[in-house]
Amino acid sequence: MKNMLSNISSPKDIKRLNNKQLNILGSQIRSFLIDKLSRTGGHLASNLGVVELTLALHYCFDTPKDKIVWDVGHQSYVHKILTGRQEGFSNLRKCGGMSGFPKLQESKHDCFGTGHSSTSISAALGMATARDLQGKDNSVIAVIGDGSLTGGMAFEALNHAGRGNTNIIVILNDNEMSISQNVGGLSKYLNKIRTDKAYLDAKRGVEKSLKKIPVIGEPMYKGARRTKEGLRSMLVAGQFFEELGFTYIGPVDGHNIEELIQVLSQSKEMEGPIFIHVKTTKGKGYSFAEKEPEKYHGVSPFVPSTGTSVSNRTPATYSDAFGQSLINIAKKNSKILAITAAMPEGTGLSDFANIYPKRFIDVGIAEQHAVTFAAGLAVEGYRPVVAIYSSFLQRSYDQILHDVCIQNLPVIFAIDRSGIVGEDGPTHQGVFDLSYLSHMPNMTILAPKNYAELKYMLEYATCHPGPIAIRYPRGNEGKEVAMLNTNPIEYKKSEIIKEGKEVAIIAVGKMVEVALASAELLKKQGIQPYVINARFVKPMDIDSIRRISDNITHIVTLEDNMASGGYGECLSIKLKKTYDLNQLKVHNLAFPDEFIDHGLVDNIYAKYKLDKESVAKTVVDIVNSNK
Numbered sequence: 001m002k003n004m005l006s007n008i009s010s011p012k013d014i015k016r017l018n019n020k021q022l023n024i025l026g027s028q029i030r031s032f033l034i035d036k037l038s039r040t041g042g043h044l045a046s047n048l049g050v051v052e053l054t055l056a057l058h059y060c061f062d063t064p065k066d067k068i069v070w071d072v073g074h075q076s077y078v079h080k081i082l083t084g085r086q087e088g089f090s091n092l093r094k095c096g097g098m099s100g101f102p103k104l105q106e107s108k109h110d111c112f113g114t115g116h117s118s119t120s121i122s123a124a125l126g127m128a129t130a131r132d133l134q135g136k137d138n139s140v141i142a143v144i145g146d147g148s149l150t151g152g153m154a155f156e157a158l159n160h161a162g163r164g165n166t167n168i169i170v171i172l173n174d175n176e177m178s179i180s181q182n183v184g185g186l187s188k189y190l191n192k193i194r195t196d197k198a199y200l201d202a203k204r205g206v207e208k209s210l211k212k213i214p215v216i217g218e219p220m221y222k223g224a225r226r227t228k229e230g231l232r233s234m235l236v237a238g239q240f241f242e243e244l245g246f247t248y249i250g251p252v253d254g255h256n257i258e259e260l261i262q263v264l265s266q267s268k269e270m271e272g273p274i275f276i277h278v279k280t281t282k283g284k285g286y287s288f289a290e291k292e293p294e295k296y297h298g299v300s301p302f303v304p305s306t307g308t309s310v311s312n313r314t315p316a317t318y319s320d321a322f323g324q325s326l327i328n329i330a331k332k333n334s335k336i337l338a339i340t341a342a343m344p345e346g347t348g349l350s351d352f353a354n355i356y357p358k359r360f361i362d363v364g365i366a367e368q369h370a371v372t373f374a375a376g377l378a379v380e381g382y383r384p385v386v387a388i389y390s391s392f393l394q395r396s397y398d399q400i401l402h403d404v405c406i407q408n409l410p411v412i413f414a415i416d417r418s419g420i421v422g423e424d425g426p427t428h429q430g431v432f433d434l435s436y437l438s439h440m441p442n443m444t445i446l447a448p449k450n451y452a453e454l455k456y457m458l459e460y461a462t463c464h465p466g467p468i469a470i471r472y473p474r475g476n477e478g479k480e481v482a483m484l485n486t487n488p489i490e491y492k493k494s495e496i497i498k499e500g501k502e503v504a505i506i507a508v509g510k511m512v513e514v515a516l517a518s519a520e521l522l523k524k525q526g527i528q529p530y531v532i533n534a535r536f537v538k539p540m541d542i543d544s545i546r547r548i549s550d551n552i553t554h555i556v557t558l559e560d561n562m563a564s565g566g567y568g569e570c571l572s573i574k575l576k577k578t579y580d581l582n583q584l585k586v587h588n589l590a591f592p593d594e595f596i597d598h599g600l601v602d603n604i605y606a607k608y609k610l611d612k613e614s615v616a617k618t619v620v621d622i623v624n625s626n627k
């Protein structure tokens with residue numbers, strides 16, 4: 001079959017196609033996605049599910065004049081294909097290559113950058129309000145998944161949009177899935193709309209009978225759909241959205257181009273906030289992804305014919321180590337509860353959920369709620385463990401501060417994906433947690449060097465009387481740190497792993513491995529640094545530094561966090577104020593004041609001089625500067 005994709009370099013190119021051609025193009029886009037992502041990895045299932053929806057959107061609307069805001073943005077690949085970025089898929093998410101999310105700087109067709117969920121309706125409403133203030137007439141559309149609709153901010157925006165008369169179109173891409181099965185009352189409600197036979201029959205009946213009336217039937221049907229009141233009487237579903245002030249249309253078959261184009265064209269003519277409920281299948285058109293959409297949500301390179309990953313079995317990760325340790329602790333302590341915000345698999349809690357279904361709670365993509373919910377449990381004597389990725393926990397800053405820390409509640413934060421996560425880029429790098437937690441009174445912060453220490457830290461945390469956070473990286477422990485002797489945690493105690501002289505490298509968590517490796521390199525140059533595992537980021541172990549202070553003139557701190565507000569900066573300030581230690585020279589190695597783009601994890605550490613060779617070189621320079 002003719003390759004139609006090669007003729008598509010802008011959305012204009014699809015506007016001359018008929019429905020049949022659009023469908024053919026759709027299947028070629030699917031093959032393109034499977035082929036490209038099998039090489040680079042990326043978000044597969046969500047994109048396969050929005051092929052027809054994206055085609056219909058670009059067929060009916062004109063970007064960049066019209067604005068399409070993709071919630072999360074992980075499903076924007078088809079949009080990228082249609083907006084002149086096919087070439088970019090060879091370097092998708094690689095250093096210097098195309099981003100896996102919409103980016104203002106990447107294309108004029110990307111009207112708003114995303115990565116975290118539930119922001120699209122707010123941003124779209126802002127754009128629509130700005131349009132009205134300027135007397136413009138473009139359309140603004142937010143495309144949000146049913147998973148992302150569980151986020152509180154989406155409701156705040158619906159509440160705001162519904163009360164006004166601003167023209168805005170919200171498209172719900174309902175595939176019944178978040179990354180895992182979607183959860184909550186709203187999900188049940190959507191399911192009812194989808195499956196309520198009485199409603200569906202009534203809707204089809206009205207439409208059919210209207211259309212059947214000769215001459216005036218079709219216009220009446222169209223007219224009825226165009227006016228809000230007409231639609232209200234015609235479509236009894238979506239009452240919830242109607243009550244909020246939206247005109248609800250749906251459910252629409254999200255794989256039927258003809259139906260989608262009809263509905264989207266009509267919605268363009270309508271006034272006020274419109275809510276279009278589109279039903280799609282996650283992973284559509286690729287049997288493996290349709291069967292296991294969770295597994296194919298985000299993929300590493302795979303073999304297209306079998307769907308199997310190219311890399312052999314993935315070794316156990318920090319997330320797995322966390323999940324297993326928590327199961328063991330929960331066996332002995334019935335007060336332990338595990339909370340996730342829509343990431344049971346990613347945070348390593350799936351096994352816990354199977355063993356302790358009543359003690360496992362998935363709150364949906366609702367990080368803020370997760371934290372205050374945990375605070376409520378803690379007030380009643382439970383030991384909630386809130387497992388959230390570092391970058392998503394940013395959402396809960398005030399809940400951690402206001403609901404947990406001020407009240408000094410024993411909530412345990414298991415902060416996964418701290419440090420550099422790599423391909424997902426600046427929205428997902430976990431490089432702020434030490435900064436946003438360190439200045440909260442009552443908060444204790446720990447970082448393990450390996451799985452064994454993570455286990456000890458969790459055990460310690462369950463007995464700690466106040467808020468406590470353990471932050472650990474994406475991926476697995478290094479071979480060298482895995483073999484290190486590891487002891488139970490003592491309050492405010494760091495660990496000297498290697499004795500030395502002249503200089504001490506104090507490393508946080510994953511960076512212990514880098515510190516040890518650079519110490520090996522330094523040995524060859526006659527420099528023998530102390531290597532210290534900080535363990536406690538807060539409160540800091542100043543006593544141990546005092547004990548070795550006669551032997552050193554320099555301290556080099558090493559962390560995978562921003563320099564500003566991180567461990568090193570806090571230590572520098574503390575030592576300056578400590579009368580007997582203020583002569584020590586402290587050098588902070590951390591990330592500078594900029595957002596860290598996507599790329600391979602190791603490349604990023606090297607780029608920012610946080611790899612073993614760079615650290616060793618910096619230490620040599622520091623020591624030599626003394627001579």
Ligand SMILES: Cc1ncc(C[n+]2csc(CCOP(=O)(O)OP(=O)(O)O)c2C)c(N)n1
Binds near residue numbers: 115
């Ligand atoms: C604040 C936040 N928390 C968690 C995530 C991780 N995440 C990415 S996509 C996703 C599921 C989104 O589900 P949905 O909106 O239904 O889109 P689908 O993938 O099903 O198309 C989650 C939880 C995120 N991006 N942002």
